[in-house]
Amino acid sequence: MDLLDTRLYELIGEEGFTKLVAAFYRRVPDDDILGPLYPKHDMPGAEMRLREFLIMRFGGPETYALKRGHPRLRMRHARFHVNRAARDRWVSLMEDALAEVALPAEATMILHKFFDDAATFLINREG
Ligand code: HEM
Numbered sequence: 657m658d659l660l661d662t663r664l665y666e667l668i669g670e671e672g673f674t675k676l677v678a679a680f681y682r683r684v685p686d687d688d689i690l691g692p693l694y695p696k697h698d699m700p701g702a703e704m705r706l707r708e709f710l711i712m713r714f715g716g717p718e719t720y721a722l723k724r725g726h727p728r729l730r731m732r733h734a735r736f737h738v739n740r741a742a743r744d745r746w747v748s749l750m751e752d753a754l755a756e757v758a759l760p761a762e763a764t765m766i767l768h769k770f771f772d773d774a775a776t777f778l779i780n781r782e783g
Contacts, residue, residue, distance in 0.1 A: 705720070
């Protein structure tokens with residue numbers, strides 16, 4: 657993990673992550689690829705899990721781990737059909753969300769790289 661990563665929470669705070677994840681999840685339900693994969697009845701819950709995970713990953717409070725334990729993201733995504741198209745769409749919605757919330761340029765760069773790599777790592781189906 658890059659040293660800068662642990663300073664991101666200092667830089668954008670809970671508010672930065674909250675705005676970003678809200679902007680992302682606003683785009684999910686109507687998306688033709690991602691919409692059907694997410695829990696319709698629990699979008700606020702899904703939003704909270706991603707927000708708390710990112711806050712922890714980038715140097716903030718460890719609320720996510722206290723509630724859910726070790727992230728084990730590959731395992732937690734195993735039951736979802738994450739192929740290249742789903743991965744690309746996820747990254748593209750997140751890029752739109754990053755553009756919308758306009759965080760400081762350094763923060764956007766760090767997050768962009770993280771999402772790009774992490775989403776590739778989560779691909780678990782070929783087609
Ligand atoms: C950078 C990439 C990604 C990160 C950091 C990420 C992170 C997360 C986290 C933290 C959760 C909640 C896990 C839990 O505590 O149970 C989650 C759930 C989920 N993710 Fe991802 N994810 C990423 C990419 C993707 C991609 C590419 C897909 C494509 C289909 C996807 C689909 C889902 C779905 C459907 C859920 C279930 C929603 C829920 O109930 O929380 N994710 N993700």
